[in-house]
Amino acid sequence: RIMRPDDANIAGNVHGGTILKMIEEAGAIISTRHCNSQSGEPCVAALARVERTDFLSPMCIGEVANVSAEITYTSRHSVEVQVNVMSENILTGAKKVTNKATLWYVPLSLKNVNKVVEVPPIQYARKEQEDEGKKRYEEQKLDRLETKQRNGDVILPVINPEPHTVGYSQSSLIHLVGPSDCTLLGFVHGGVTMKLMDEVAGIVAARHCKTNIVTASVDAINFHEKIKKGCVITVSGRMTFTSNKSMEIEVFVDADPFVDEPRERYRAVSAFFTYVSLSKEGKPLPVPQLLTETEDEKRRFEEGKGRYLQTKAKRQAQMQQSAQQ
Amino acid sequence: RIMRPDDANIAGNVHGGTILKMIEEAGAIISTRHCNSQSGEPCVAALARVERTDFLSPMCIGEVANVSAEITYTSRHSVEVQVNVMSENILTGAKKVTNKATLWYVPLSLKNVNKVVEVPPIQYARKEQEDEGKKRYEEQKLDRLETKQRNGDVILPVINPEPHTVGYSQSSLIHLVGPSDCTLLGFVHGGVTMKLMDEVAGIVAARHCKTNIVTASVDAINFHEKIKKGCVITVSGRMTFTSNKSMEIEVFVDADPFVDEPRERYRAVSAFFTYVSLSKEGKPLPVPQLLTETEDEKRRFEEGKGRYLQTKAKRQAQMQQSAQQ
Amino acid sequence: RIMRPDDANIAGNVHGGTILKMIEEAGAIISTRHCNSQSGEPCVAALARVERTDFLSPMCIGEVANVSAEITYTSRHSVEVQVNVMSENILTGAKKVTNKATLWYVPLSLKNVNKVVEVPPIQYARKEQEDEGKKRYEEQKLDRLETKQRNGDVILPVINPEPHTVGYSQSSLIHLVGPSDCTLLGFVHGGVTMKLMDEVAGIVAARHCKTNIVTASVDAINFHEKIKKGCVITVSGRMTFTSNKSMEIEVFVDADPFVDEPRERYRAVSAFFTYVSLSKEGKPLPVPQLLTETEDEKRRFEEGKGRYLQTKAKRQAQMQQSAQQ
Numbered sequence: 001r002i003m004r005p006d007d008a009n010i011a012g013n014v015h016g017g018t019i020l021k022m023i024e025e026a027g028a029i030i031s032t033r034h035c036n037s038q039s040g041e042p043c044v045a046a047l048a049r050v051e052r053t054d055f056l057s058p059m060c061i062g063e064v065a066n067v068s069a070e071i072t073y074t075s076r077h078s079v080e081v082q083v084n085v086m087s088e089n090i091l092t093g094a095k096k097v098t099n100k101a102t103l104w105y106v107p108l109s110l111k112n113v114n115k116v117v118e119v120p121p122i123q124y125a126r127k128e129q130e131d132e133g134k135k136r137y138e139e140q141k142l143d144r145l146e147t148k149q150r151n152g153d154v155i156l157p158v159i160n161p162e163p164h165t166v167g168y169s170q171s172s173l174i175h176l177v178g179p180s181d182c183t184l185l186g187f188v189h190g191g192v193t194m195k196l197m198d199e200v201a202g203i204v205a206a207r208h209c210k211t212n213i214v215t216a217s218v219d220a221i222n223f224h225e226k227i228k229k230g231c232v233i234t235v236s237g238r239m240t241f242t243s244n245k246s247m248e249i250e251v252f253v254d255a256d257p258f259v260d261e262p263r264e265r266y267r268a269v270s271a272f273f274t275y276v277s278l279s280k281e282g283k284p285l286p287v288p289q290l291l292t293e294t295e296d297e298k299r300r301f302e303e304g305k306g307r308y309l310q311t312k313a314k315r316q317a318q319m320q321q322s323a324q325q
Numbered sequence: 326r327i328m329r330p331d332d333a334n335i336a337g338n339v340h341g342g343t344i345l346k347m348i349e350e351a352g353a354i355i356s357t358r359h360c361n362s363q364s365g366e367p368c369v370a371a372l373a374r375v376e377r378t379d380f381l382s383p384m385c386i387g388e389v390a391n392v393s394a395e396i397t398y399t400s401r402h403s404v405e406v407q408v409n410v411m412s413e414n415i416l417t418g419a420k421k422v423t424n425k426a427t428l429w430y431v432p433l434s435l436k437n438v439n440k441v442v443e444v445p446p447i448q449y450a451r452k453e454q455e456d457e458g459k460k461r462y463e464e465q466k467l468d469r470l471e472t473k474q475r476n477g478d479v480i481l482p483v484i485n486p487e488p489h490t491v492g493y494s495q496s497s498l499i500h501l502v503g504p505s506d507c508t509l510l511g512f513v514h515g516g517v518t519m520k521l522m523d524e525v526a527g528i529v530a531a532r533h534c535k536t537n538i539v540t541a542s543v544d545a546i547n548f549h550e551k552i553k554k555g556c557v558i559t560v561s562g563r564m565t566f567t568s569n570k571s572m573e574i575e576v577f578v579d580a581d582p583f584v585d586e587p588r589e590r591y592r593a594v595s596a597f598f599t600y601v602s603l604s605k606e607g608k609p610l611p612v613p614q615l616l617t618e619t620e621d622e623k624r625r626f627e628e629g630k631g632r633y634l635q636t637k638a639k640r641q642a643q644m645q646q647s648a649q650q
Numbered sequence: 651r652i653m654r655p656d657d658a659n660i661a662g663n664v665h666g667g668t669i670l671k672m673i674e675e676a677g678a679i680i681s682t683r684h685c686n687s688q689s690g691e692p693c694v695a696a697l698a699r700v701e702r703t704d705f706l707s708p709m710c711i712g713e714v715a716n717v718s719a720e721i722t723y724t725s726r727h728s729v730e731v732q733v734n735v736m737s738e739n740i741l742t743g744a745k746k747v748t749n750k751a752t753l754w755y756v757p758l759s760l761k762n763v764n765k766v767v768e769v770p771p772i773q774y775a776r777k778e779q780e781d782e783g784k785k786r787y788e789e790q791k792l793d794r795l796e797t798k799q800r801n802g803d804v805i806l807p808v809i810n811p812e813p814h815t816v817g818y819s820q821s822s823l824i825h826l827v828g829p830s831d832c833t834l835l836g837f838v839h840g841g842v843t844m845k846l847m848d849e850v851a852g853i854v855a856a857r858h859c860k861t862n863i864v865t866a867s868v869d870a871i872n873f874h875e876k877i878k879k880g881c882v883i884t885v886s887g888r889m890t891f892t893s894n895k896s897m898e899i900e901v902f903v904d905a906d907p908f909v910d911e912p913r914e915r916y917r918a919v920s921a922f923f924t925y926v927s928l929s930k931e932g933k934p935l936p937v938p939q940l941l942t943e944t945e946d947e948k949r950r951f952e953e954g955k956g957r958y959l960q961t962k963a964k965r966q967a968q969m970q971q972s973a974q975q
Contacts, residue, residue, distance in 0.1 A: 001498055002528065005330040005829035010880045029501060029557050033583045042584050062335045064496075064528055090531040110584065157807040171882075173823045174853055179504040179655035184555045184584060203824055203882055207906075230660045232821075232853055256857075326651075327675060330829040354652060354714050358740040367741045387834045389679050415683040416692045416760070435741070504655040509712045 003061050009202075009212060011278070014059040016215025017198030019099055023083045024050075024191030026069040027103040028183070031079040034071055035107035038120045044183050045105035047190030047223050048078065049140055053101045054217045058282070059087040065098070072102075073133025074119045079105045080133060104140060113185050113226075144222045147270070155236040155252065165291045169207040171200055172236035177229050188227040193253055193269055194218075200237040201249040201273035208239055208247060209287050211277045216246060219307070221271040225255070232256045233268070240272070241304025242290040247275045248304045272307065328386050334527070334537065336603070339384040341540025342523030344424055348408045349375075349516030351394040352428040353508075356404040359396055360432035363445045369508055370430035372515030372548050373403060374465055378426045379542045383607070384412040390423075397427075398458030399444045404430045405458060429465060438510050438551075469547045472595070480561040480577065490616045494532035496525055497561035502554050513552040518578055518594055519543075525562040526574040526598035533564055533572060534612050536602045541571060544632070546596040550580070557581045558593070565597070566629025567615040572600045573629045597632065653711050659852075659862060661928070664709040666865025667848030669749055673733045674700075674841030676719040677753040678833070681729040684721055685757035688770045694833050695755035697840030697873050698728065699790055703751045704867045708932070709737040715748070722752075723783025724769045729755045730783060754790060763835050763876075794872045797920070805886040805902065815941045819857035821850055822886035827879050838877040843903055843919055844868075850887040851899040851923035858889055858897060859937050861927045866896060869957070871921040875905070882906045883918070890922070891954025892940040897925045898954045922957065 007018040024047055031045035059065065066086040073080035085099040109115040124130045158167025173196065181192045198215055205213040227233060234254045241248040253269040277285040292298045332343040349372060356370035384390065391411040398405035410424040434440040449455040483492025498521065506517045523540060530538040552558060559579045566573040578594040602610040617623045657668040674697060681695035709715065716736040723730035735749040759765040774780045808817025823846065831842045848865060855863040877883060884904045891898040903919040927935040942948045 002524065025501060026499075029499060029583075033557070033581070036583055044584060090528060091535045093532075093535070156809065159806065171824055173825070174821050174850070175823070176849065176853060182504075199826065200824070203826060207882070232857070327679065350652060354740060358714075358738075358743070361741045362743060369741075389683075413683075415679060416686045416694075418683070418687060 001065060003059060003063050003065060005061055008061045009214075011212040011280070012061045013212070013214050013278070014061070014063075015195075015198060015202065016055055016218070016273075017195035017202075019055070019059065019065070019085060020050075020053075020194040020198060020218070021189075021191035022065060022067050023085060023099065023101045024103065024189060024194060026067045026083050027081040027105060028189065028191075030069040030071060031081055031105040031107070034074075034079060034122075035117065035119055040120075041117045042110040043107040043117045044110060044185050045079065045107050046183070046185070046187065046226065047103060048106045049104040049144060049223065050190070050194070050218070050221045051102040051140070052217065052219045053099060055099060055215050057087070057096045057098055058214055059098050062089075062091075064088045064090050066095075071122055073130070073137060074122050075134075075137050076118060077106060077116045078137070079107070079119055080136065081105065102136075108185060110185065113187075140220075143220060144224075147222050147224075153252070155238050162291065164208065164288050165293055166238055166297050169204045170236070170238040171203045171207065172234055173200055174232055174234050177227060177231045177233060179229065182229045186229045188229075188231075188233075190223055193223075193227070193233075194221065196233070196235045197237075197251045197253060197269070197271060198273065200235045201251050201275065204237040204239055204249045205247050205275035205277075208290070209277045209285075211285060212280075213275045213277050215273060216276045217274045217311075219272040221269060223269055225266060225268045227253075227255045227268050228257060230257070237273075239290050240300045241308060242287050243308055245276055245284045245287055246308070247277075247287055247290075248308065249273045249275065250300070272304075326390060328384060328388050328390060330386055333386045334539075336537040336605070337386045338537070338539050338603070339386070339388075340520075340523060340527065341380055341543070341598075342520035342527075344380070344384065344390070344410060345375075345378075345519040345523060345543070346514075346516035347390060347392050348410060348424065348426045349428065349514060349519060351392045351408050352406040352430060353514065353516075355394040355396060356406055356430040356432070359399075359404060359447075360442065360444055366442045367435040368432040368442045369435060369510050370404065370432050371508070371510075371512065371551065372428060373431045374429040374469060374548065375515070375519070375543070375546045376427035376465070377542065377544045378424060380424060380540050382412070382421045382423055383539050384423050387414075389413045389415055391420075396447055398455070398462060399447050400459075400462050401443060402431060402441045403462070404432070404444055405461065406430065427461075433510060435510065438512075465545075468545060469549075472547050472549075478577070480563050487616065489533065489613050490618055491563050491622050494529045495561070495563040496528045496532065497559055498525055499557055499559050502552060502556045502558060504554060507554045511554045513554075513556075513558075515548055518548075518552070518558075519546065521558070521560045522562075522576045522578060522594070522596060523598065525560045526576050526600065529562040529564055529574045530572050530600035530602075533615070534602045534610075536610060537605075538600045538602050540598060541601045542599045544597040544599075546594060548594055550591060550593045552578075552580045552593050553582060555582070555584055557583055562598075564615050565625045566633060567612050568633055570601055570609045570612055571633070572602075572612055572615075573633065574598045574600065575625070597629075651715060653709060653713050653715060655711055658711045659864075661862040661930070662711045663862070663864050663928070664711070664713075665845075665848060665852065666705055666868070666923075667845035667852075669705070669709065669715070669735060670700075670703075670844040670848060670868070671839075671841035672715060672717050673735060673749065673751045674753065674839060674844060676717045676733050677731040677755060678839065678841075680719040680721060681731055681755040681757070684724075684729060684772075685767065685769055691767045692760040693757040693767045694760060694835050695729065695757050696833070696835070696837065696876065697753060698756045699754040699794060699873065700840070700844070700868070700871045701752040701790070702867065702869045703749060705749060705865050707737070707746045707748055708864050709748050712739075712741075714738045714740050716745075721772055723780070723787060724772050725784075725787050726768060727756060727766045728787070729757070729769055730786065731755065752786075758835060760835065763837075790870070793870060794874075797872050803902070805888050812941065814858065814938050815943055816888055816947050819854045820886070820888040821853045821857065822884055823850055824882055824884050827877060827881045827883060829879060832879045836879045838879075838881075838883075840873055843873075843877070843883075844871065846883070846885045847887075847901045847903060847919070847921060848923065850885045851901050851925065854887040854889055854899045855897050855925035855927075858892075858940070859927045859935075861935060862930075863925045863927050865923060866926045867924045867961075869922040871919060873919055875916060875918045877903075877905045877918050878907060880907070887923075889940050890950045891958060892937050893958055895926060895934045895937055896958070897927075897937055897940075898958065899923045899925065900950070922954075
């Protein structure tokens with residue numbers, strides 16, 4: 001579809017969240033279609049996890065987004081989908097790869113929303129594809145279990161914060177989950193949640209550096225809990241780490257099933273977003289260093305630094321590999 | 326309502342699809358109101374057909390669209406509505422007629438969606454009005470039957486197409502039908518479908534000529550089949566004909582009731598859109614000629630030429646007629 | 651236009667904010683048109699104030715909103731507009747008055763956004779209409795000056811609040827102002843701001859009483875400061891008063907011109923919203939009493955009580971008056 005002014009920031013760069021939402025919609029359609037392809041219980045595919053995603057080049061207003069999706073692995077109860085996004089300038093014909101994302105879906109029965117139905121197996125062209133898929137499946141399963149633990153934190157407000165401290169840029173928004181946010185089962189689309197998360201992360205980043213900013217990457221996101229229509233969700237973000245030219249923002253999503261439900265508020269999703277600041281010519285700008293005050297903030301900064309260095313090392317290894325080929 | 330940036334292309338011209346959507350909403354309101362005006366079975370008017378519509382002058386961001394609708398004929402089971410759209414520049418006060426459209430609605434029972442209820446007859450000021458209406462009614466009925474046949478075609482993707490061939494500009498999008506796309510009966514508003522069709526046709530036209538383009542006209546559209554909430558619809562467009570200054574694009578809508586329905590994908594709607602290319606000053610530009618390769622493409626080009634010449638002849642006849650009056 | 655699922659809460663009642671937004675759009679169109687009706691400087695009408703508005707009966711999904719607007723008074727630099735909203739059930743034909751609102755607009759020059767242009771005078775049918783309009787004009791002018799003072803408060807967050815305290819239900823959201831939120835001058839439509847205010851107030855009310863709630867009235871809202879495209883706005887709400895069957899919520903809007911602007915965050919708007927809680931049959935339910943803890947909260951509760959009793963007295967006086975006529 002064509003990118004509109006509302007999909008973009010003031011400088012005309014399309015929000016990462018808009019792209020994440022399109023990716024998730026494509027993934028949900030292909031995996032729902034696959035899971036209903038054999039006569040069995042009708043079901044809807046629910047997003048369980050998005051692997052780490054890099055935004056390779058910015059997309060602009062007026063460009064057309066081409067989204068293509070392919071099922072790359074199926075386990076008994078889950079589907080792996082690979083989604084590619086290309087931006088196309090229809091005036092010049094220029095095309096660029098914007099994103100490559102890997103998503104995991106779980107099919108839930110239409111009749112009983114708590115029942116996961118079986119996934120029809122796909123055919124692999126080569127045996128290795130199945131083996132590699134299985135390896136990816138095991139890895140993400142492990143990672144999902146791990147993150148289920150570390151979700152307890154809350155973002156506490158700060159009165160009269162100093163510039164460039166964590167408290168200075170932290171932000172949160174509330175959103176009442178409406179009908180068009182939801183799937184046929186009455187639960188929020190994963191893509192809607194990711195769009196709101198990107199919105200908050202972007203506001204945190206812009207408050208910190210007061211310039212035009214764009215999403216550079218999102219780390220793996222796990223969707224442990226469904227969010228129902230009528231909930232109020234609180235999406236909060238705080239900066240955890242800055243390098244010379246990037247900012248890492250942690251984002252939490254809390255759901256509050258406040259009408260006609262006895263349940264307490266719960267943590268539904270959390271993730272790290274990385275942003276860069278861009279000049280008017282689209283070049284990366286230096287970022288003011290984050291001032292950490294408390295012990296927790298210092299610890300989170302070090303953890304963020306660890307993730308940053310790890311990603312950097314991985315990228316360099318990949319570049320060397322491709323240079324040798 | 327006031328036209329916003331998201332309603333328009335980069336040059337500020339409001340998308341034909343936005344206007345078609347407003348027209349359809351006005352038509353649906355007036356015909357649903359009429360069909361429920363006598364105590365009888367509660368019903369909702371569903372769009373059955375839109376007659377050929379010309380976009381007489383472009384509408385711009387910031388202008389106000391004034392939409393007025395009138396019922397001009399009723400048969401036992403259908404309502405003909407005439408909708409006029411005026412654009413008003415509220416700064417200068419200038420008003421222009423943008424569109425005159427004729428739509429046919431069929432009232433479906435709220436209790437049983439497959440039952441067409443009876444339409445209360447309207448009063449005509451003169452007997453001729455009823456006779457002319459009846460003639461229009463018979464004509465469109467015939468035309469609807471005809472188009473029901475010719476809907477079998479599919480658009481196959483082309484690898485590495487040459488510029489200005491059919492494969493070079495052909496495009497498609499998928500859309501998951503959500504609650505806010507639907508009527509009280511849970512079926513897609515005709516206006517939502519037409520907006521998506523115009524979006525695809527616009528992308529095809531822009532890909533072909535790489536300039537700012539606007540909708541010039543839409544030929545008669547027949548809505549043979551309803552599309553239900555939860556369906557995925559695929560909207561595909563390909564260029565069929567170019568004259569010196571216009572492009573004709575054929576658009577198909579296919580619906581895929583992929584959850585909870587044993588039904589196969591089916592062709593829901595098809596239509597021809599005509600686009601022109603505009604310079605920055607708003608003047609029509611020459612259009613690159615469409616290169617046809619296959620026999621089918623050559624045949625469709627000739628058919629398009631036939632429609633083009635027929636329309637041109639009709640318009641000249643009308644102009645002569647009004648010159649003589 | 652037809653009310654959609656997205657315009658309403660889970661019980662199907664249209665959000666007060668959706669109605670306020672439609673009212674403001676109608677007012678902006680009629681007053682911009684009027685102010686440009688005589689050859690002079692092109693201008694856009696900006697909302698300066700909305701008088702106290704009661705929501706007389708709820709509107710539901712599927713109903714059609716009929717909005718009509720009329721200019722009732724003009725001063726040298728401002729326009730008073732009366733807007734009426736009727737809900738129409740197009741299946742039964744039943745019509746009800748939903749709202750009567752009075753809005754004040756100020757025309758700003760298109761060339762110089764800080765310049766207020768002169769308003770062409772309207773003709774009055776009777777001399778008393780002009781005199782009464784002048785009286786209303788003087789009254790609102792006074793009231794606007796007053797509220798300009800009392801805007802200094804901020805809403806401080808509370809950790810682990812008890813149910814039914816002020817801290818328990820207070821809420822805030824942030825929103826990045828995009829192009830489709832704005833007028834031709836690049837400032838937020840007053841209606842967009844009011845919709846967000848109603849959204850926050852509704853969440854505060856629902857958090858307090860955990861039932862289905864609807865907007866009953868909004869007191870006079872003054873728009874002292876314009877909000878520019880690209881700002882982040884923070885909309886915060888806290889409960890100030892509860893009667894047996896109603897809740898009063900104070901809402902603040904703060905604007906943060908954070909990119910490319912040297913300016914500090916400022917208070918742009920504030921207002922009081924009154925909500926009632928409805929049973930499934932649409933009957934008003936008792937509301938849990940607000941627990942006040944601090945001196946400020948107790949003071950605000952008493953002030954809210956004063957406004958409540960004053961409004962009640964006024965309504966009774968009006969009812970007696972109409973009984974006598």
